[in-house]
Amino acid sequence: MAEFFFYGTLRHLPLLSVVLGRPVTGEAAWLPGHAVRQAMEGAFPVLVEQPGARAEGIVVRDIGLAEIARLDHYEGGFAFDTVEMTVQTTQPEMARVYRPRPGQWQAGAPWVLADWQARWGDVVTETAHDVMALHGTMPADAVLARYPQMLVRGASRLRARTDAAPTALRLAAQPGDVQVLSRRTPYARFFAVEEYDLTHRLFQGDQGKPILRAAFIACDAVTVLPYDPVRDRVLLVEQFRTGALARGDRQCWQLEAVAGRVDADETPEATARREAVEEAGLTLGDLLPVAQYYTSIGAVSEYLYSFVAPCDLPDGLAGTHGVEEEGEDIRTHVIPFDRLMELVGSGEISNAPLIITALWLQRERPRLRGALQV
Template identity: 45%
Template sequence: MTPLFFFGTLRHQPLLDIVLGRALTPEPARLPGYRVAWAEGESFPMLVADAGRAAEGVLAHGLTEDDMDRLNFYEGAFSYDLVDVTVEGATGPVPARVFMPKEAPWHPGADWHLQDWVDQWGQLTLIAAGEVMRAFGRETPQQVAARFPIIRARAQSYVLAAARHRPVTLSSPLTREDVEMTSLARPYEKFFTVEEYQTRFRRFDGTWTDTGARAIFNVGDAVTVLPYDPERDMVLLVEQLRIGAYAQGDPQPWLLEPVAGIVDAGESYEDTAYRETREEAHVEPTALHKVAGYYPSPGGIAQYLVSYIGITELADDRRKVGGLESEGENIRNLLVPYEQLVTMLEAGELVNAPLVLSVQWLMLNRDRLRA
């Protein structure tokens, strides 16, 4: 079988191992007439024709039909095809094949270097690739590609969680090392995932529990923003159907909420807050005030939320209904005077947890914000 030349992310050995499902060690090689550049604004590289350069890469020999099926599945999710090339191997010119995009809508940027990519995107990509390859044999590359943004967003949430450290005053010194996982199953893994664990953990007295089953719903990190105009002393609320309330049998499943959205891969929490406020509320915050970062329901949901108050001007002449039709959204927004907002909270009309938390924060800090 013709060997494959990898010029980009599959040069990263841990990623190649995940995609192939086995260990394979390629040899160094070069592709004359090309350079490897960042795809501008993206997290991956592209080949750019350059007569005076040679693209550094690796050459993979001994690939099996199963290897090719797995590689075609992984690269097929990104609309890549195999193209015949001749590379310079350790012993001279070698016929090879390389994955090239069917269409290249990206603009080349600066030269791409593997270590720079590993430092910035490596861990996230390994986690995302694990989820992509778990779909091998169950879904088409096109189905995986359609939900790839949420796969990467979920992967980023793992990376962010691993770097998160809270102050420890009254908290116990117990850590992840005091939990043992014996098995993990994912009976459902699409836009959301359901994970079933078999675990045991160390008790506060130092002994260990018996192994037991625990299940969680994995979403991905998100932010909420409550737009507030201190001049008019008004907030903007959004309202939409929430299937969780409907599924529980609530006769009023349309809920009043703050602006909310999942944190995309490569975004900070603040980036998402600004983007979602523009998309859902059609306003531009001039400042964000962090309310809190927290787990909304950690007994069964794997998600971290960061809530903000967004300072902005709230005009009467605005778009009052929005949302992405491609995602089946139908969202209206309403301007609410502060005093009415407090009355709604006290009467129990506000039942969305981040909204309740944000309104209470605003009640504590309103005078400072208005000043």
């Protein structure tokens, strides 16, 4: 058994419980001559030497070898290793402390646990389930490489629990209706593929036999179609798309709405506004919800929030945009609404989010033009 001192995110007991695999409590403690600082590279803290300071934390005792291996997997993913240090509780005592490897992270402003809990606590705790599911199957450095994508997936899962849609006609699932017997991740980079051995409740009431299912893990995303109700025109983006290439489509450049992935610390609305600036140079005001939906529910986890944004689209607005560091090369088009519907009808617009949004706008356009014209 060993004693550990936690000064950073693992002071958040729900997170520590996920990492250890059991409920846990801690005793208040502090480490003299050190301070806790925000890592410049991510939403986690680092421990730095600072004479006269004290790093607040907790001591957890009686941690076994299997739990130490779980901690090493989690903290090793952030390039942290343990050292023995003297910490203070009611008296000085030795404890293991995770410290960043030299030169790995840059220390920034003071790190405050309450601020981190308010912004990141739920998302990081949810993501820890995925991190720990890879214990023994994926090296810690490989987990670190995927961690930003894993955070986005954790945030998507939290929204899935809080944004539950009605069950007026379909089966209302109850705890135990789906039982995951095992989960594997045969591929994991920017996206991931997961395989499940599972059983689920059958319509006649019995639990079904074990089946194998696979899912392509793509997180929550947003589309937003800028619409000028005075000039009756929309803004589209055009860019190269790998999905079309993979299908064998010679026309890999697609016409779409502004779109992007919802980052772990964003709302869908914030994402829509950020992407409009990045992809079209537009600052959006109101966002009108169109629909929330899965893109291909049979095997893809991606879930979209689609909006229409009434805004000003004057002549000369079209151009090229995109974030160069992300390899984006985006051209914008400002076209009349009638031209939009012609492109939907001809099949030149062939992606579901823009088709759905165009049909919504076709229905709501008279109301928007009447209400928003000036």
